[in-house]
Amino acid sequence: MKQVKIRCPYCGAHAVLRPSTAVYQDKARPGRYVYVCARYPLCDSYVGAHKGTLLPMGTLANGDLRNKRIQAHRAFNRLWESGAMKKWQAYQWMQAKFGLCSKQAHIAMFSTYMCDKLISECDKVAANMKLTA
Secondary structure (H helix, E strand, C coil), X not given: CCCCCCECCCCCCEEEEEECHHHHHXXXXXXXXXXXXXXXXXXXXXXXXXXXXXXXXXXXXXXXXXXXHHHHXXXXXXXXXXXXXXXXXXXXXXXXXXXXXXXXXXXHHCCHHHHHHHHHHHHHHHXXXXXXX
């Protein structure tokens, strides 16, 4: 398992791999890791690491972007959790809608702009399919 070299997009410092307790304290999951800006908590950017590979799950994000990604996940997940689509179909829809390849179709890599676009498009689909929130 090799650590990845990442720079913080907010302050330019290197990110360091830490146990998830560094960010989540009591709510951390055992054996999980996060890439945290070396200036944390002054610079509040981090991203989770995949269990087993320690590869980052996406890009470092500050609190505002993390919140936006949570909102985007809720809107997107509604499409397949409602039964309107299967999960793989929802990902194919997202890829086609935004012209993404499968490696790009991860909300953990999205900017605020992309999250807003995804939320808007998911809301349109949900309204057309009369899905409840």
